[in-house]
Amino acid sequence: MANNFSRFISVACAAIAAFGGILSAAPAAAQGDLLVAPTRIILDGRRGTEVILSNIGSEEATYRIELELRRMTATGQLIDVETDDANELEQAALAMVRYAPRRITLPPGQPQSVRISARPGAELPDGEYRVHMSFRAIPKPTPVTEAPEDSQGIRIKLVPIYGVTIPVIVRHGRLEATVAISNPQVAEGVRGPELRLAMVRNGTKSTYGELRVTRPGSDEPVFLARGIAIYSEVAERAMEFDLTPEQAAAMKGQLRFEYREMPEAGGAVIASVDAVLG
Amino acid sequence: MKKFLRFGAASAVVAASLGMSSVAQAQDTATADAFAEILTALQLELDAGSKLDFGSMVVTGAGTVSLDADTGALNCTAAGIVCSGTTETATFNVTAGSALKDVTITFDTPAVTLLRSGGVIGTAADELELTNFNSDAAFITDPMGDYYEVTLGATGLATFEVGGDLTFDGTELAGVYQGSFAVSVEYS
Numbered sequence: 001m002a003n004n005f006s007r008f009i010s011v012a013c014a015a016i017a018a019f020g021g022i023l024s025a026a027p028a029a030a031q032g033d034l035l036v037a038p039t040r041i042i043l044d045g046r047r048g049t050e051v052i053l054s055n056i057g058s059e060e061a062t063y064r065i066e067l068e069l070r071r072m073t074a075t076g077q078l079i080d081v082e083t084d085d086a087n088e089l090e091q092a093a094l095a096m097v098r099y100a101p102r103r104i105t106l107p108p109g110q111p112q113s114v115r116i117s118a119r120p121g122a123e124l125p126d127g128e129y130r131v132h133m134s135f136r137a138i139p140k141p142t143p144v145t146e147a148p149e150d151s152q153g154i155r156i157k158l159v160p161i162y163g164v165t166i167p168v169i170v171r172h173g174r175l176e177a178t179v180a181i182s183n184p185q186v187a188e189g190v191r192g193p194e195l196r197l198a199m200v201r202n203g204t205k206s207t208y209g210e211l212r213v214t215r216p217g218s219d220e221p222v223f224l225a226r227g228i229a230i231y232s233e234v235a236e237r238a239m240e241f242d243l244t245p246e247q248a249a250a251m252k253g254q255l256r257f258e259y260r261e262m263p264e265a266g267g268a269v270i271a272s273v274d275a276v277l278g
Numbered sequence: 279m280k281k282f283l284r285f286g287a288a289s290a291v292v293a294a295s296l297g298m299s300s301v302a303q304a305q306d307t308a309t310a311d312a313f314a315e316i317l318t319a320l321q322l323e324l325d326a327g328s329k330l331d332f333g334s335m336v337v338t339g340a341g342t343v344s345l346d347a348d349t350g351a352l353n354c355t356a357a358g359i360v361c362s363g364t365t366e367t368a369t370f371n372v373t374a375g376s377a378l379k380d381v382t383i384t385f386d387t388p389a390v391t392l393l394r395s396g397g398v399i400g401t402a403a404d405e406l407e408l409t410n411f412n413s414d415a416a417f418i419t420d421p422m423g424d425y426y427e428v429t430l431g432a433t434g435l436a437t438f439e440v441g442g443d444l445t446f447d448g449t450e451l452a453g454v455y456q457g458s459f460a461v462s463v464e465y466s
Contacts, residue, residue, distance in 0.1 A: 032324065033321070033322065033323040033324060034321070034322060035319050035320070035321045036319065036320045036321075037317040037318065037319035037320070038317040038318055038319070039318045039319065039320045039374055039375060039376070039465050040465070052317070052319075056321060056323065057323075070464065072466070073420050073421075073422040074420075074421075074422075075418055075419075075420040075422075076380065076382075076427075076466070077382055077418065077420050077422065077423070077425045077427075078382050078384075078464040078466060079422055079423065080384070080386075132464070134462070136460075136462075139458055152336050152452050153334040153335060153336050153362075153452055154334065154335045154336070154337055154406075154446075154450055154452055154453065154454075154455060155333075155334045155335075155453075155454045155455070156331070156332045156392060156408075156444065156454075156455050156456075157395075157454055157455065157456045157457075158329065158330045158331075158368075158392075158408070158456075158457060158458065158459060159456070159457070159458040159459075160324060160329075160330065160368055160440075160458065160459060160460075160461055161458050161459070161460045161461075162322055162324065162370065162460065162461040162462065162463075163322065163460075163461075163462055163463075164320050164322050164372075164462065164463045164464075164465060165462060165463075165464045165465065166320065166465045167465065167466060191416065210378075224378055225378050225379070225380070225429075226376045226377060226378045226379045227376040227378075227379030227380075227466070228379075228380075229466035231466070240418075241429075242416065242429070262376075
């Protein structure tokens with residue numbers, strides 16, 4: 001297993017290095033650009049996995065990897081939660097997820113994997129535990145700037161510190177969830193026509209999938225939104241999707257709304273509803 | 279759409295389409311004992327050469343200078359402030375495997391204090407405030423706090439601009455003021 005794994009990693013790295021090489025041939029990117037794969041991690045507590053971090057910028061960069069907490073709101077926003085404000089579930093999640101390394105310096109085009117695993121305690125109640133792993137470049141100290149040409153003026157030098165977070169979900173025990181789609185409608189929003197609906201989730205597990213809107217007798221969706229997560233702290237998610245005028249025009253009459261697992265996860269229907277829209 | 283590959287067997291052959299402009303697909307010509315796992319990747323880049331740039335200002339009184347990420351326009355109407363030079367909002371490119379997915383954009387700190395190069399921390403004449411980070415991304419109202427979100431396009435790519443407000447108390451000395459601001463893309 002260990003052998004297979006290391007071979008797996010080395011081949012993966014070679015492939016990624018080639019990938020990075022192609023990218024860095026593009027016009028000079030800034031220091032701190034990054035690529036993270038995969039974009040969601042689901043652990044069952046038995047086996048670990050790894051996340052690949054690659055420097056796709058044009059300069060060497062040091063990245064800091066941290067575990068953070070987020071809570072999803074009813075509109076789907078991910079709100080930062082300070083460790084001091086963490087509830088029991090969140091504290092347990094932080095305590096059980098292990099990862100290394102926590103700081104990586106990478107030359108341009110270079111990937112490295114971060115090992116991650118979860119060790120839920122034996123007495124831990126069944127449930128879904130989640131942290132968000134953040135990857136962020138640490139800016140290099142800026143050299144002392146020369147005096148501005150116009151000595152009367154004020155100039156501003158801003159360094160963006162930017163990064164991404166991805167969810168790390170630990171599923172412990174037997175979990176299930178059901179979802180119902182309610183009240184789909186097309187309405188006029190601030191930016192134009194919008195599809196609005198709510199998804200009501202029940203159970204102990206989060207769900208992840210795509211929303212497909214189809215007309216009877218057609219498999220081709222008139223509207224598709226992917227990667228819709230409803231985390232376990234959310235009982236009902238209100239959703240608004242911007243529509244093109246064509247999509248809005250097509251969303252009339254008899255329609256079928258389906259929330260399905262992502263195609264790579266099997267595409268099973270999680271929830272569906274038939275509705276007639278004016 | 280950006281996909282990421284890792285191969286399980288040495289005999290796996292990676293086709294050259296990896297990472298190329300639009301669709302990166304695996305053309306796996308390996309024999310039956312190979313396995314390939316396609317990983318979706320999430321990328322965040324500052325657009326090449328892009329920066330949040332307010333140009334230069336001559337300050338004789340208190341006021342605010344705003345850069346609107348939606349229009350790119352600089353608002354420099356305060357009586358005590360004269361703005362000049364080119365301005366720019368910072369452009370970020372986010373790419374992920376899932377097209378048509380919404381991702382949240384957050385500014386980690388609501389306010390950033392910029393310090394004059396050579397100045398002293400805590401001295402009013404050496405500091406100014408950068409606040410009200412804004413983006414051209416969709417603004418979503420939420421009882422728990424409003425936020426920005428972008429929808430990844432059909433190719434998995436989205437671009438957003440970042441602007442903000444500079445607040446002067448009018449005592450600032452001429453010079454270069456430095457600081458950093460944080461932008462996060464939250465994948466769900």
